Amino acid sequence: MAKVKLADWKEQIRTPEIECMSRDEMAALQSERLVKQVKNVYENVEFYKKKMDALGVLPGDIKGIEDIGKLPFTTKEDLRDNYPFGLLAVPQNKIARVQGTSGTTGKLTLASYTQKDVDVWGECVARGLTMAGLSAADRIHVCYGYGLFTGGMGLDLGAQALGAMAIPMSSGNTKRQLMCMEDFGATAFACTPSYALYLAEAAEEAGVVDRLQIRASINGAEPWTEEMRKKIESILNINSFDIYGLCEITGPGVAMDCIHHKGLHVYEDYFYPELLNPADQSACADGETGELVFTTLAKEGMPLIRYRTKDLTSIEHGTCECGRTLPRIQKFTGRTDDMKVIRGVNVFPTQVETALLSMGGGVAPHYMMIVDRENNLDVLTVMVEVDEKYFSDEIRKLDQLKARVGAVLKQALGVSVRVKLVEPKTIQRSEGKAKRVIDNREL
């Protein structure tokens, strides 16, 4: 535990020749890789041959990264339709590992990796860990789940590539997590932000914060806010970093934020990002919000061309204060499929979180949104946990708090909200991705 102030921070860059490359050199590298990849998928993946033929695009039409817009998209549905191994560009015996995510509709999304893909994945996570100020001397406590979910394995591979000690805790059993963190002298930990906050609160409650040697946390796999980061940082007295990834592309390590927290640096030498207008798929300018789309430039096992993530964000290409030229994606404003249209207004769960945190106390930033339709009218209920410190036995005070939360949420979302106060620590903390919205409308 020793949060480093920005003024005292010493930036470490694992691969400056890539991470600080000029835009021209990067475009040349990307062009070379894209041309090769397009030829590869056209020749080896039936699905892409058919898609390109249907669009009348041949590998020879793709001469550089500027031609990427000519290529077809890939969607999550395409992955499901070709489940489990239909999109491989190599024979199945070349696959060293599979990882997956449980789809909300039941079927898994499966991703296949060759050994080289696994190595690249570890390398990208190691770049991120370096960005968080970690080195071979560190001990990284991984409380992401291990298994098909990429969280545990991704951070483990990163620690390995870095030469650090990996502590493969997996998720759950908070008391044991804290005990091992202390006993093994962990200097960093990785998990979802909601679980990080939960762990931080638990450490504070148990009075063990001062006994921990943690100085950094790496958190991702669900959207979170600056306020939440600051809360985790202040309870544990550490620096927290945001890591992004999705198993279809590789897992955590696609992008990560540096100490300046001005967006997440995308490892665009491997994962080429495009920001597209959700309405017509035209390219967004820097700063404009759109859907994030990735092309895996060097993947062997299951290369994806223009994969639509459904994540909404914006991108900046300017050089960062940390020295990296890698473009930065901003924190997600939501997902195209998490977005709820309530009485005609677009509402994102992250807006609720930001609003609750902006209240500066009274309620915890854990919530659940429930959308119902009563008498043909959409009704949004938000369940909010009362902060233990603000708990009162006077109904008048709780009702005032409830009214205040309702006003803040209405202001932030633009729709009226029914607030339901619930007991502290009763809303589920996630170990994977938190479910924040229940939509009961039958449309």
Place this chain on the structure above:
Amino acid sequence: MSVSNTIQQLSVFLENREGRLDEVLKVLSLAEVNIVALSLADTSDYGMLRMIVSDPDKGRSALKEAGITAMLTEVVALRVPHATGSLCKAMHQIVKGEVNVEYMYAFANGSDAAAVLKSDDAARVVDILKGSGFDVYSADEAYRANQ
């Protein structure tokens, strides 16, 4: 030895879900905490259970351990003789003293009864009542009432 004139009430926030009250009572019963008096206030989405118990600290920690939010609140238990108009007279003194009463509930204790009062200034309520000839329960008396 000074005798405390205010008493600790155990207050529990209860979400309106099935079996929640049952859970709370079970925790207290297992911890061998006796309930002397209780009041349950309800709103459309939660309830507030307020209790005078045999050992408020023990009750609170047992509930906390079970993951139930509970807090201790300072209240005054006014001794009310079983005579018509006695509560009215006491209340009149409190009103005159300009103290705001948030809520109140009562329990009988053999020869007399107790009116449990929550105000914004418990010490002042004790002063007002004692100054006008009324008596209040000490903490020990209240926690062991009816035993």
